[in-house]
Amino acid sequence: MRRRHSAEEEADGVLGGEIGAVARAITAIENDLPAGHHVLNRVFPHTGTAHMIGITGPPGAGKSTLVNELIRSYRAGGAKVAVLAIDPSSPLTGGATLGDRIRMLEWHNEPDVFVRSMASRRFGGGLAQHTLTVAHIFDAAGFDPIFIETVGTGQDEVGIASLAHSTVVVQVPGLGDGVQTLKAGALEIGDIIVVSKGDRPDAQALARDLRRLQTLHDREDSPDDRWNPPIVMTSAIEQTGFDKLSAAIRSHKEWLQQSGTWEVRVRTMLATEISSRVQRDLMRRIQSQSVNQDAAINAVLARQMSPLAAADRLLESLSNR
Ligand SMILES: Nc1nc2c(ncn2[C@@H]2O[C@H](COP(=O)(O)OP(=O)(O)OP(=O)(O)O)[C@@H](O)[C@H]2O)c(=O)[nH]1
Ligand SMILES: [Mg+2]
Structure with a gap:
């Protein structure tokens, strides 16, 4: 039977170059599981x-x-x-x-x-x-x-x-x-x-x-x-x-x-990683509020609101949550 590994054990495994731990961490990241985040948080200072x-x-x-x-x-x-x-x-x-x-x-x-x-x-x-x-x-x-x-x-x-x-x-x-x-x-x-x-x-x-x-x-x-x-x-x-x-x-x-x-590129890479994550999560949060989104689209369809105003309203509804 497969044993569950704690984030700490998994992070130690990754840092020790254990292939199994590396593979599990990657799968967790690919699937957006919290375990992936925990391991990354622990190992990131060593990268x-x-x-x-x-x-x-x-x-x-x-x-x-x-x-x-x-x-x-x-x-x-x-x-x-x-x-x-x-x-x-x-x-x-x-x-x-x-x-x-x-x-x-x-x-x-x-x-x-x-x-x-x-x-x-x-x-x-x-x-x-x-x-x-x-x-x-x-x-x-x-x-x-x-x-x-x-x-x-x-x-x-x-x-x-x-x-x-x-x-x-x-x-x-x-x-x-x-x-x-x-x-x-x-x-x-x-x-x-x-x-x-x-x-x-x-x-x-x-x-x-x-x-x-x-x-x-x-x-x-x-x-x-x-x-x-x-x-x-x-x-x-x-x-x-x-x-x-x-x-x-x-x-x-x-x-x-x-x-x-080197430093300039690293900065660009990390900035890209962060903003790509933020964009994706913002989109997900907007999509999860499909009621708001539908209402906004309907209002635009009825010409009661411009598309730009609808976008503003959706973004506002996120920050007001
Ligand atoms: N003639 C010739 N064929 C090559 C050479 N290098 C690769 N090939 C052939 O080109 C085809 C594609 O090679 P890959 O290395 O898989 O190309 P790739 O860019 O990784 O392909 P994708 O990942 O599918 O985009 C294969 O059939 C290789 O055998 C070469 O130097 N000369
Ligand atoms: Mg290829």
Whole structure:
């Protein structure tokens, strides 16, 4: 029979790197259970060191393959590595199931590698919050680095960038025309740009395009100590580029720390986590007052109240509770 664990025991378990405790804490956070909050409250003072690395790019771009290679590289240096794969649960993924998306990560029996998939549809708008909150648990358990794999659609790029200290944007050849905005968006948020599937014939052309776009984006007045996002080409088939990629990630971390940008990013990440939580909870509280909401909608429908006044009234009803 399964024994219940106290929050204190669970927190000690997480801090001691016990896989069972880590898994239970994450599940509790995912399901918004009080147990998750209690454990997080206790372990949070012991977090703040792990390097969080976002890996984003279109569906099927080769993100998981890349993460797999990066795990290998960090493991060789003795690191404990965690991966959080966010399943967008949207038709945009091309129907890939969670199983497919993590199949390439063959680390089941490695205690120092923890791979976890989360379905974003369960978060109801709290993607950023849930992702970062789970990452704190990994951090507390001594995992460093922590990879966060997300499917980028070309629109939510900015949000994705505030989930991590370093953002790796994966670009893939062969998407055809109409990817210009995707490329520009990628350049805006990418600390490191990867051209994956470098074995494909059109990979060189894509790298050239990206380099050209990058020069256009370059500003003459930028300070000397600015980070210049490198463009790295990788191929899983030819086994090339991964050393260069992991070196680039490590030097980005160094640059973050030396330039003081690390603290700036951490502040952004935590602010995003907090405000994402507040927004979600406010929405939930408004929705739970469906009587008020219905009355407000009806009043707007009858043109007795403007939509803005209705929104004001709903917010007021929350603070008057
Ligand atoms: N030719 C070639 N194929 C690759 C390379 N890397 C990955 N692939 C293939 O591309 C497909 C998708 O790879 P994944 O690593 O699962 O891509 P992903 O971006 O994680 O996919 P989603 O998580 O579903 O968005 C697989 O069939 C891989 O075998 C590469 O370097 N060259
Ligand atoms: Mg994947």
